[in-house]
Amino acid sequence: MRITKNQATTRTLADLYRAADRQHAVTITYLKPGETEPTVRTIEIHELRTASLKVAKGRISGGGIRIVAMCRLRGERREFHLTGILAYTVHRIGYVLTLPANTTYEAPEPAPADDEQALFFYELARDKDDADYRPRVRLAA
Numbered sequence: 001m002r003i004t005k006n007q008a009t010t011r012t013l014a015d016l017y018r019a020a021d022r023q024h025a026v027t028i029t030y031l032k033p034g035e036t037e038p039t040v041r042t043i044e045i046h047e048l049r050t051a052s053l054k055v056a057k058g059r060i061s062g063g064g065i066r067i068v069a070m071c072r073l074r075g076e077r078r079e080f081h082l083t084g085i086l087a088y089t090v091h092r093i094g095y096v097l098t099l100p101a102n103t104t105y106e107a108p109e110p111a112p113a114d115d116e117q118a119l120f121f122y123e124l125a126r127d128k129d130d131a132d133y134r135p136r137v138r139l140a141a
Contacts, residue, residue, distance in 0.1 A: 001089045012082065013048070016067065019090045020045040025072070029087040030080055038086055043069035043078070044095045070097040 004012050019026050026045060031038040047068040065082040077100060112118040 001087050003087050004085055009082070012085070012088070013065070015088070015090055016045060016048060016082075020048065023095045025091045025093045025095065026069075027089045027091065028080065028085050031084050031086055033081070033084065041078075041080075042072040042091075043067070043080070044072070044097055045069045046099050070095075070099060072097065076100075 002012070002015065016026065018024075023044070025042055027040065027042045029038050029040050045067055049066045049068060051064050051066050067080045067082060067085075069078060069080065070076070071078040075097065109122075111122055
């Protein structure tokens with residue numbers, strides 16, 4: 001077990017990247033922001049990302065590194081902040097969960113090329129917010 005406060009962040013990142021590269025499960029002791037009791041989870045790391053910084057009212061928030069992984073306890077995709085990991089253990093156990101496919105993208109129908117009016121209605125139907133647009137002022141014909 002590695003205690004993250006006793007080592008550099010780069011060492012922790014190197015171990016987690018190595019575990020993701022070799023597809024080894026990692027058990028983490030994680031403290032959620034705002035909670036006092038840590039939880040123990042076994043995760044399968046799929047991605048490590050840097051979060052963007054937010055600047056509001058002269059204060060900087062956000063940022064840091066997020067770990068995108070499959071949680072074996074819940075069986076679903078989860079994100080963990082690197083700063084919330086108190087301790088971790090890299091196992092030799094391989095991955096058993098599969099990351100769900102991204103289902104938000106829908107391939108559009110091909111645009112009609114032969115009729116102007118059909119192309120106009122095609123473009124209106126693509127944008128769901130403007131498809132039912134009605135002007136506030138009656139337009140003169």
